[in-house]
Amino acid sequence: MLYELTDVTKRYVQSGKNVDALAGIDLCVQEGEFLAIQGSTGSGKTTLLQMLGALDRPSGGEVRFDGRDMAKLGEGDLATLRSHSFGFVFQTFNLIPTLSAQENVETALVPWGVAGDERRSRAQAALARVGLAERARHLPSELSGGEQQRVGIARALVREPRVILGDEPTGNLDEKTRDEIIGLLETLWRERGQTLVVVTHDTWVATRASRRIWLDEGRVTGGDGLDGAALLDDEVPVEA
Amino acid sequence: MFLTYIYRELRRRHRQALLTALGLAVGVGLVVAVSAYADGVGRAQDEVLQSLYGVGTDITVTRTAEMGSGGPAQIGMNPGEREEQGERFARDMVMTSPGKQVIAAGKIDRIAALDGVSAAVGGLSLDVMHVEGKFAQVVGDGQTAGSGVIVQSGQMPQPEASQAPIAMNVYSITGVDVTDQAIGPLSAAEIVKGRGFASDETTAKVMLVEKGYAKQNDLAVGDTLKIKGVKFEIVGLVTSSSSGSNLYIPLARARQLADEDGVSQIYVKADSAENIAAVKQSIQTVMPKATVTTAEDLADQVSGSLSSASKLADRLGTWLAVAALVAAFAVASLLTVSSVSRRVREFGTLKALGWRSRRIVGQVLGESFVQGVAGGVLGVFIGVVGARLITWLSPSLEATAGPASGALSGAAVAGPGGPGMGGPMQALESAAQTVTVQLGAPVSVQLALIAVGLAVTGGLLAGAFGGWRAARLRPADALRRLD
Numbered sequence: 169m170l171y172e173l174t175d176v177t178k179r180y181v182q183s184g185k186n187v188d189a190l191a192g193i194d195l196c197v198q199e200g201e202f203l204a205i206q207g208s209t210g211s212g213k214t215t216l217l218q219m220l221g222a223l224d225r226p227s228g229g230e231v232r233f234d235g236r237d238m239a240k241l242g243e244g245d246l247a248t249l250r251s252h253s254f255g256f257v258f259q260t261f262n263l264i265p266t267l268s269a270q271e272n273v274e275t276a277l278v279p280w281g282v283a284g285d286e287r288r289s290r291a292q293a294a295l296a297r298v299g300l301a302e303r304a305r306h307l308p309s310e311l312s313g314g315e316q317q318r319v320g321i322a323r324a325l326v327r328e329p330r331v332i333l334g335d336e337p338t339g340n341l342d343e344k345t346r347d348e349i350i351g352l353l354e355t356l357w358r359e360r361g362q363t364l365v366v367v368t369h370d371t372w373v374a375t376r377a378s379r380r381i382w383l384d385e386g387r388v389t390g391g392d393g394l395d396g397a398a399l400l401d402d403e404v405p406v407e408a
Numbered sequence: 409m410f411l412t413y414i415y416r417e418l419r420r421r422h423r424q425a426l427l428t429a430l431g432l433a434v435g436v437g438l439v440v441a442v443s444a445y446a447d448g449v450g451r452a453q454d455e456v457l458q459s460l461y462g463v464g465t466d467i468t469v470t471r472t473a474e475m476g477s478g479g480p481a482q483i484g485m486n487p488g489e490r491e492e493q494g495e496r497f498a499r500d501m502v503m504t505s506p507g508k509q510v511i512a513a514g515k516i517d518r519i520a521a522l523d524g525v526s527a528a529v530g531g532l533s534l535d536v537m538h539v540e541g542k543f544a545q546v547v548g549d550g551q552t553a554g555s556g557v558i559v560q561s562g563q564m565p566q567p568e569a570s571q572a573p574i575a576m577n578v579y580s581i582t583g584v585d586v587t588d589q590a591i592g593p594l595s596a597a598e599i600v601k602g603r604g605f606a607s608d609e610t611t612a613k614v615m616l617v618e619k620g621y622a623k624q625n626d627l628a629v630g631d632t633l634k635i636k637g638v639k640f641e642i643v644g645l646v647t648s649s650s651s652g653s654n655l656y657i658p659l660a661r662a663r664q665l666a667d668e669d670g671v672s673q674i675y676v677k678a679d680s681a682e683n684i685a686a687v688k689q690s691i692q693t694v695m696p697k698a699t700v701t702t703a704e705d706l707a708d709q710v711s712g713s714l715s716s717a718s719k720l721a722d723r724l725g726t727w728l729a730v731a732a733l734v735a736a737f738a739v740a741s742l743l744t745v746s747s748v749s750r751r752v753r754e755f756g757t758l759k760a761l762g763w764r765s766r767r768i769v770g771q772v773l774g775e776s777f778v779q780g781v782a783g784g785v786l787g788v789f790i791g792v793v794g795a796r797l798i799t800w801l802s803p804s805l806e807a808t809a810g811p812a813s814g815a816l817s818g819a820a821v822a823g824p825g826g827p828g829m830g831g832p833m834q835a836l837e838s839a840a841q842t843v844t845v846q847l848g849a850p851v852s853v854q855l856a857l858i859a860v861g862l863a864v865t866g867g868l869l870a871g872a873f874g875g876w877r878a879a880r881l882r883p884a885d886a887l888r889r890l891d
Binding site: 215218221223224243244247248249250251252254256258260262264265266267271274275276278279284287323 | 409412413416417419420753754756757758759760761762763764765767882883884887
């Protein structure tokens with residue numbers, strides 16, 4: 169099992185009040201799985217994704233990745249884990265505006281200390297894989313939304329991570345581009361066998377996953393797919 | 409990647425980067441200008457000291473006049489004989505400079521023998537009052553409408569009912585030890601015409617004249633001047649020296665004129681600058697009543713516009729520079745922090761990619777370093793322009809050593825021991841000497857380097873502060889903020 173989450177909670181203090189973003193999550197993710205996490209705004213899905221990407225620590229419970237409890241790792245180990253095992257794709261692309269498409273992809277190789285030439289050739293190869301070889305020297309502002317997200321995907325996969333984590337990766341795109349991006353992610357997932365976890369509230373995107381779970385008020389309220397839990401096809405369950 | 413990132417980031421935010429650099433530049437520029445100004449004032453002070461004080465002389469020893477010594481000087485001018493009535497007369501009254509006690513010549517050897525003293529010579533300062541006029545005629549039954557003149561301090565002679573006006577001329581003479589002129593009153597003076605004293609002219613009737621006095625009285629090399637019946641030949645003209653005297657003659661001749669065996673001041677040279685304080689102390693032990701003045705004491709007593717400028721540069725200037733620097737650092741820090749705050753998303757993303765905090769801090773520091781260097785270079789430029797402006801705008805400054813009501817003005821009518829003015833400056837012959845110097849503000853390479861260093865330090869401090877704030881953010885918080 170790649171991920172094992174046991175009774176994971178995350179509590180924030182907001183304006184003096186406690187807010188439970190996660191209120192006891194139990195979840196297992198297998199290697200090579202395409203998992204879609206669905207839920208309404210504030211349901212805790214982004215927080216869950218950040219737990220999976222070692223960007224945040226749980227307030228309670230355990231998040232095991234490859235058998236290691238991530239809560240017990242120091243900041244340095246977490247940074248190493250992030251640079252070696254995870255690739256992030258963000259809703260707002262999060263490209264560095266001053267760097268070209270290729271340089272943005274290269275930033276993912278900086279923590280590894282990859283030498284300049286190799287760094288450039290790997291970044292070019294990653295851009296070619298997402299069909300942007302021609303646009304390598306362009307700044308993000310010179311690219312369309314779909315192209316920017318392709319750069320984001322190239323940046324996530326240039327290190328060949330074990331897990332690609334997408335936080336609403338198509339949330340800012342039109343339908344046609346959305347289909348292209350999801351198609352691209354799906355192809356990469358099928359070809360490379362990487363684990364793909366995508367947070368989305370787009371049901372169409374979720375249906376492409378091998379498994380879906382629903383989150384509401386910080387709890388998993390349902391799921392389908394590999395674990396066999398039967399739920400309605402295109403519907404997010406009505407909240408209790 | 410590190411450099412590319414810095415370059416691109418600064419190019420994108422070029423306005424803000426320029427503003428930060430400019431803020432640092434203004435602060436540093438002020439420091440440069442103020443330091444250059446202070447340096448200029450320091451140099452001007454040195455220049456003043458050098459001319460107010462013998463170059464080769466480290467310490468001057470004098471004695472203030474004791475109470476009751478001296479007194480009003482009287483020049484008897486009543487005709488003793490009938491045949492003198494109505495005749496012209498001329499009298500020279502020679503007296504040691506007011507306020508000074510004559511020091512026995514033996515003290516020179518005692519001081520010369522002290523540890524740390526390399527040489528000691530004596531000098532005798534005299535004031536000469538030359539009075540000439542016509543003897544009164546006896547009027548009536550033996551009474552005189554005399555022109556007997558009583559000279560007292562601060563009191564102008566009364567012409568009374570003399571038949572002819574009485575002309576008075578007051579000037580100062582310094583007796584110089586011609587055997588050793590490296591120290592003493594003439595050590596800083598320059599011969600502008602003619603020649604100086606030869607070391608064997610110990611008793612020669614030769615004289616040097618201060619060039620201003622020579623011009624005023626139409627005296628030239630080769631002329632002769634009669635003092636108390638002795639004819640002196642003018643052999644050279646000199647620039648104003650430390651003693652501020654009008655005329656210089658060999659010491660032995662001066663003693664003869666004043667009928668004195670001693671000297672009025674002893675000029676001492678220490679064998680090294682470090683020994684000056686120790687020598688001063690041992691002289692004070694040997695001569696407890698003497699006033700011992702070193703160049704340092706003199707510096708403390710320099711007054712006038714130069715002194716004010718120096719105080720201004722020291723106090724206001726330093727505070728202004730410190731305030732400007734603190735403000736510049738604060739502005740740079742604020743701008744850096746605001747830039748970092750705007751880039752939270754960027755840093756959060758980099759952290760998500762596995763960048764370590766120190767790498768992010770390094771990136772911010774790198775940007776700040778470049779801004780600091782730019783600010784430093786710009787600051788030196790501003791400083792140099794400011795210094796040039798100061799040099800261009802500043803008027804020549806005057807420095808006066810000693811009280812303005814000092815010896816020379818008082819001496820015009822003062823007899824020996826007249827006005828009881830004491831104090832080291834009074835005692836020193838340079839009393840009330842005014843020197844005019846042009847103030848400059850030189851910017852040295854060292855100062856320029858310090859300025860760049862300051863700006864870089866400011867930039868790095870701002871960067872460290874901004875970077876620390878960036879690194880402190882947890883990646884999840886950083887990313888959450890943007891959504």
